[in-house]
Amino acid sequence: MTAVASSSRKGSGGLFRFRASIPQSATLLAAVTGAAAFLGGWQLLVSLHVVAPVFLPTPLKVAQTFIRMCTDGSMLPNTVVSVRRVWLAFLLSALLAVPLGILMSGYRIIGATLEPMIDFIRYLPVPALVPLAIIWFGVGESTKIFLLWLGTFFQLVLMIAADMKRIPNEYFETAYTLGARPRETLLPVALPAMLPQLMDSMRISLGWCWTYVIIAEIVASDSGLGFVIWTARRFMKTDQVMAGVIMIGLIGLVTDQCLRLLHRKLFRYQ
Amino acid sequence: MEQISPYLQFRNVTKFFGDVPVVQEPFNLSIPAGQFTVFLGPSGCGKTTLMRMIGGLDTPTSGEILLQGRPVGEPDIRRGMVFQSYSSFPWLTVRKNIEFGMRFRKDLSFGQKKDRAEHFLKLVGLGDFATSYPSRISGGMRQRVAIARTLAADPDVLLMDEPFGALDANLREDLQFELRKIQKNSGKTTIFVTHDVEEAVFLADRIIVFGSRPAHVIADIDVTSLIGAERNETVRDSERFFHLRTEILHRLRGRQVKAVAA
Numbered sequence: 160m161t162a163v164a165s166s167s168r169k170g171s172g173g174l175f176r177f178r179a180s181i182p183q184s185a186t187l188l189a190a191v192t193g194a195a196a197f198l199g200g201w202q203l204l205v206s207l208h209v210v211a212p213v214f215l216p217t218p219l220k221v222a223q224t225f226i227r228m229c230t231d232g233s234m235l236p237n238t239v240v241s242v243r244r245v246w247l248a249f250l251l252s253a254l255l256a257v258p259l260g261i262l263m264s265g266y267r268i269i270g271a272t273l274e275p276m277i278d279f280i281r282y283l284p285v286p287a288l289v290p291l292a293i294i295w296f297g298v299g300e301s302t303k304i305f306l307l308w309l310g311t312f313f314q315l316v317l318m319i320a321a322d323m324k325r326i327p328n329e330y331f332e333t334a335y336t337l338g339a340r341p342r343e344t345l346l347p348v349a350l351p352a353m354l355p356q357l358m359d360s361m362r363i364s365l366g367w368c369w370t371y372v373i374i375a376e377i378v379a380s381d382s383g384l385g386f387v388i389w390t391a392r393r394f395m396k397t398d399q400v401m402a403g404v405i406m407i408g409l410i411g412l413v414t415d416q417c418l419r420l421l422h423r424k425l426f427r428y429q
Numbered sequence: 430m431e432q433i434s435p436y437l438q439f440r441n442v443t444k445f446f447g448d449v450p451v452v453q454e455p456f457n458l459s460i461p462a463g464q465f466t467v468f469l470g471p472s473g474c475g476k477t478t479l480m481r482m483i484g485g486l487d488t489p490t491s492g493e494i495l496l497q498g499r500p501v502g503e504p505d506i507r508r509g510m511v512f513q514s515y516s517s518f519p520w521l522t523v524r525k526n527i528e529f530g531m532r533f534r535k536d537l538s539f540g541q542k543k544d545r546a547e548h549f550l551k552l553v554g555l556g557d558f559a560t561s562y563p564s565r566i567s568g569g570m571r572q573r574v575a576i577a578r579t580l581a582a583d584p585d586v587l588l589m590d591e592p593f594g595a596l597d598a599n600l601r602e603d604l605q606f607e608l609r610k611i612q613k614n615s616g617k618t619t620i621f622v623t624h625d626v627e628e629a630v631f632l633a634d635r636i637i638v639f640g641s642r643p644a645h646v647i648a649d650i651d652v653t654s655l656i657g658a659e660r661n662e663t664v665r666d667s668e669r670f671f672h673l674r675t676e677i678l679h680r681l682r683g684r685q686v687k688a689v690a691a
């Protein structure tokens with residue numbers, strides 16, 4: 160009796176056991192079932208005429224449109240444009256934010272000078288700055304990059320300063336008693352000690368870049384995925400809008416997973 | 430050679446953190462070269478603070494600390510410190526951690542650093558774990574990595590703040606034995622902080638017993654003259670060892686009882 164009871168506790172009997180782990184096969188099955196139910200429900204809504212297809216095309220229709228747009232040249236070039244903007248702005252943010260964040264937390268006086276200002280700027284919503292960006296930069300490529308940079312840089316600086324602050328003092332003090340001068344600890348101690356958190360911060364801010372690029376492309380662009388979905392909206396091509404949105408989601412998912420994988424590979428020592 | 434001034438000296442040192450006195454009465458202590466000195470005392474009495482001031486990681490509020498007659502100043506390679514926690518760098522392998530100890534030494538060639546790292550790797554018995562990361566080895570091994578790294582840097586003074594605090598009893602005794610041997614072979618002046626009386630007696634040439642904060646000396650014990658310089662398991666089990674241990678425990682307790690009564 161007891162043997163049966165205890166084996167069922169570990170085995171398949173306990174899918175709804177609070178905080179207990181479930182088998183891998185169940186995880187996969189659950190994911191597939193969930194997705195299938197979602198798509199099925201969606202299809203049903205349209206088939207039963209609960210919602211008009213013009214507002215909600217069927218999942219199949221969206222998939223067809225997605226594939227067609229990927230092959231007829233209306234999606235991919237615009238995807239490349241958006242990806243390029245995102246990475247350009249992100250790299251620009253990161254290149255400036257990493258050293259500045261480290262300096263702000265390494266030298267209190269620099270932090271005290273900049274932090275209140277940065278704290279203010281980072282609460283300015285990016286859409287509110289669009290008019291200013293257009294006045295300064297016109298409607299060219301630099302406007303978009305500037306907006307994305309604005310949306311991420313100030314957040315990232317503060318996150319990196321916080322990452323640096325979290326490094327245990329012992330690491331620095333160990334280096335000092337081995338003959339390092341304070342600034343000599345930046346590369347061999349501070350950077351590797353904070354790198355895992357730093358990469359996480361960058362991954363998060365890359366996600367924000369995607370949000371802002373769509374906003375920028377909707378209000379001030381004639382290319383990119385934001386432009387694609389906004390144009391489709393004007394002609395009530397709901398399937399195209401959804402295909403565009405799915406593309407954005409897919410890119411986000413793939414990027415995030417790649418970065419997580421890289422994280423695991425790089426920081427295997429943890 | 431005649432010793433004119435002591436090797437390491439606290440001269441009228443006081444320390445306040447803001448208004449909080451850690452060392453209130455001017456503290457004086459002279460430590461000769463090569464001595465293994467243990468700071469023993471209850472938690473919070475200021476042992477770490479005193480040691481950090483030798484390392485230059487904290488500065489005295491008044492008074493001074495002299496090394497070979499000169500104020501110690503900023504932290505440098507002459508005073509190596511082993512911390513209780515975060516003692517080794519998790520992103521470096523055991524070997525790289527030890528090599529890090531010589532990173533800031535400009536007098537050694539690349540090859541010499543490699544050789545020295547190898548030497549200290551073996552000395553602390555971690556030859557088989559050279560390419561392991563600290564997260565993959567035991568807490569005792571991590572402390573040995575930190576000790577090897579500090580020894581590789583070749584400081585004049587070895588400062589150790591409860592390096593064996595988190596270890597189980599058996600491992601602790603083994604490491605104490607190894608450390609005592611290494612210290613005697615290298616002849617490095619060593620300050621070791623602990624609140625474990627047995628550990629203090631086993632390791633020390635001399636024990637400074639502190640009472641609770643603000644730090645004050647209850648006793649200055651010449652351990653070597655009481656139980657000899659040889660330390661091993663037989664000594665640990667001996668009558669003399671037991672007596673000294675008990676006596677120190679009584680003194681620590683006596684002070685605490687009084688403090689409560691007052």
Ligand SMILES: Nc1ncnc2c1ncn2[C@@H]1O[C@H](COP(=O)(O)OP(=O)(O)OP(=O)(O)O)[C@@H](O)[C@H]1O
Nearest residue numbers: 446449451471472473474475476477478479624642
């Ligand atoms: N940076 C600091 N600021 C304020 N107070 C401090 C600081 N560092 C230590 N103290 C205080 O000074 C006192 C002595 O601390 P210290 O760490 O030297 O004690 P300790 O003898 O090493 O104790 P333990 O055995 O617990 O490590 C404690 O009361 C502690 O709270």
Ligand SMILES: [Mg+2]
Nearest residue numbers: 476477478590
């Ligand atoms: Mg302490």
